[in-house]
Amino acid sequence: MFEKLALYCDKSANLIPVSFVLGFYVALVLERWWGQFRTVPAPDGLMVAVAGSVHGADARGRLLRRTLLRYGSLAALLVLRAVSTPVYKRFPTTDHLVQAGE
Template identity: 60%
Template sequence: RFFLTGSQKRFFEKLSIYCDKYAEQIPVTFVLGFYVTLVVNRWWNQFVNLPWPDRLMLLISSCVQGRDEYGRLLRRTLMRYVNLTSLLIFRSAAQLTAVYKRFPTMDHVVG
């Protein structure tokens, strides 16, 4: 209200009157349904795009053969690299995540 110019105030008032006039034609539940759908779709896309190491772990365990010590250490090392990669990605994605709070510096990752 204080930052608008005179023409912007008039336009805003006309827009408010227009929306008030036609507000009865668009039910609130209809608009709320679109909003909830948008929020749920965004959440689901985030969930689907999380890196889950399970499939890669199964692939590594099926491709790296051997019941001896070398095969076991190789599988373990590869999975540690996968977990480290996920950790570094989560850590670099946002500084407000729980991963960043748990590992604020690279010394915390190594130590």
């Protein structure tokens, strides 16, 4: 029975090239990785938008920009904490976030 199965698999292996199947597999893995990479937020875009749209060199403008940027950094840190073990070990509770100044 095993010999018949081995012969059948050997005969069927010639129908579809291994490189063709491997190409599909690599494309699928890279697509999933790229999707996850694009999903993780980076606060840089938000920071550029805030710096460009919130004007004022006085204390109120600086405080508003700083507060918005801190909220953006905190949101990114909370997301990274949910998906990254080293970040979660560094900030296991919200008290650790407060101590670090986030």
